[in-house]
Amino acid sequence: MGLLFPDHFLWGASTAAHQVEGNNTNSDFWLMENLEGSLFKEPSGSAVDHYNRYREDIAAMARLGLNAYRFSIEWARIEPEEGRFEPAEIEHYRDMLLACKESNITPIVTLHHFSSPQWLIREGGWESAQTPARFARYCTHVMRELGDLLPYVCTINEANISIGIKKIMKRMQAQAKTPGAQVGLNTGDNMSQMQKYFMALSKAFGLPPTEVHSFLAPRTENGLTTIFQAHREAKAAIRRISPLTKVGVTLSLYDIQSVPGGEEQAAHAWQEEFLQFLPYLQDDDFFGLQNYTRAVYGPEGILPLPEGAEITQMGNEYYPEGLGAVVRYVSKQLNIPIIITENGIATDDDTRRVAFIDQALKGVHDCIADGIQVNGYMHWSLMDNFEWQLGFSKRFGLIEVDRTSQERTIKPSGIHLGNIAKRNAIQ
Template sequence: MSQFPDGFLWGAATAAHQVEGGNINADLWVGEWAPGSRFAEPSGDACDHYHRYPEDIGLLAGLGLNAYRFGVEWARIEPEEGFFSRAALDHYRRVVGTCLDNGVTPVVTYSHFTTPRWFAAAGGWNSPAAVDRFARYAARVTEHIGDLVPWVCTFNEPNVISMLVHLRLAPAAAREDGLGLSDDTDGQPARSEGQSGSGGSWPAANIEVMAAAHRKAVEAIKSGPGDPAVGWTLALIDLQPADGGEQRWAAVRQAAELDWLDVSRDDDFAGVQTYTRERIGPDGILPVPDGAPTMQTGWEVYPQALGHTVRLAAEHARVPIIVTENGVATADDEARVAYTAAALEGLAECVADGVDVRGYLHWSLLDNFEWTSGYAMTFGLIAVDRTTFARTVKPSARWLGEIARGNRLS
């Protein structure tokens, strides 16, 4: 039996664009509806979480989970540059309040891939004004909800373009589609306005830009009301060298993971987001081993990856760790339990060895919109009827809730 620390966060995560629905002012909405789009289908109404969040948070709390990571949507809050919607800000304050009323700790992400259309049209993250624009937004959000929020993630997976460039792999969707990102080898995102297949204004591969935006946002958040712990979340694939691939592995790991973890050294925590491993040979990624089970995404089912990346992040960043995403895309809920149990065993071993882990937030609370894959990938603890939006709690959710109630893995 493995006991987790007192106050450990047990929860689940979502992203605004993937669950709220009707996010028409976001850059990705444009890409979803563009002629020749690489998205399998548009996000549309998603899970209607924008209106149904009280039900969803109530379900989460009823399971025994005590934390919910969710995103506030920049495209709703600042629909035109310099205009901040009080109605949208009030909405997110109500979401935070609903968490607190249910005994759920809110973990709030300020930017989860999407940006407003105006931001994308003005050059996105490649604009000289991008850093200041994001910091201004972060300051305004914090002014409105900072007094109630104990944990803030500035960016979700800002290293995703670096991962794509160096591995030809995007960790949040099926590997063959690249989340609708540009295939340019320089890693710059395609423009969302009027170009087919564009994924919108995704974070630039330039770590200096994203680190500067993060640092300035942290400063703004720390200057606002409340005293939230602030960090960012990183896509950390368990990268493993195969024979002859050691040099390439070292270079990829440095550029796509370690350089970004360096930035976290000045933060209050680092968010680790891990799903699988990738083996790197002299010419790049190797195929999934023969006979190995795979997820709906095509990734190898390799739950041991989580323990490996948590140790890497803790050793390199030297700050507390929160697992902000971990899960499996499968229609087999028993397989979800098996995967999560094995991942948690590795996490428990980290804790037993003295690694400062503060929480585990499963991806995802709901079966939701998985970017270019549409609704085909089912990561959720709760199923959502695509016609009626009816929620159905899966056995895996109840299983995870029991672990959370006991705060131990038996």
């Protein structure tokens, strides 16, 4: 029988619209990818054509045995110009949700997953005091149209990600071999290319380059407040229109550890990356927990990766044990149900993904056995896809995609997770 999970546990995988749909032409990322000297290793183009193949992909999940799908609705499609909502795009996402319903798959929808409408960035982006109201207006429109089909909504993906990005950029400038970002960043090492890119960026948005505030740009303290205020205002709007929809936010969390003498540094990291945001989360219906690896602190700060450690394609230590540890830490600070909204590894060795899933899920099962309420596990990612500035080279998927033909091939890891879901147990 193995280690049983609770009845009604949500077993699934995640995607983000810009990374899988393709041709997201009204988004800030589309513009940035196609600039001269772009920091993106390649443009997203048609991505993996999920925009047209979503029914095929959802049906594949159902055949595997998965019962949940976390995906995002793209703001840049819904509101391509400020105040102009696109009915055809609402109908597109309505059909996605109906496809989930037909396949008995529970949708967990994220309303903002990194990409934003170009007009929002021109209006000050994620540093503007007007952004929370604009985001709440978009969320209001989506919920009015689709709320009856949305049991779970994540307002914003990895609302704290800019803190990690700032740290990564600082460490890369110091050439420190430490854990990588939990998002695909290309920090670049060609200064003239960087200057060309920033000039092109400035021209494209009609702003000084320091005022192009996309979601993944380093934040000011004011910008962080803007993001979490956007979560708060969106949550209130969603509850007014669709009170039965469960609302949460997702955060990117390392398993923060310390060696002797590093306890204070580790405590500061937890405060900076998680604890300071607790006031915004206390009345959420669930918490979306996202973990990929650990970060170990010493007296002087974050330590290099351990000698001889297995490293993923993202430059992270292979460390599936981190998931259970972070679930335990979060549960002590926040008394709401947890859904694991992302967990996985970038690798071409699918046997390591299978082993990672097993080890991570054993940690989750131990947490549940100790009384912690974990309601689901969404693997990142359903398919190999566009890893932001790093392009298509990083393989996170349970399903491989040939981008020439767009043909899908289910990996052994996809079959493995599906079998776990069918049994509701790990061996």
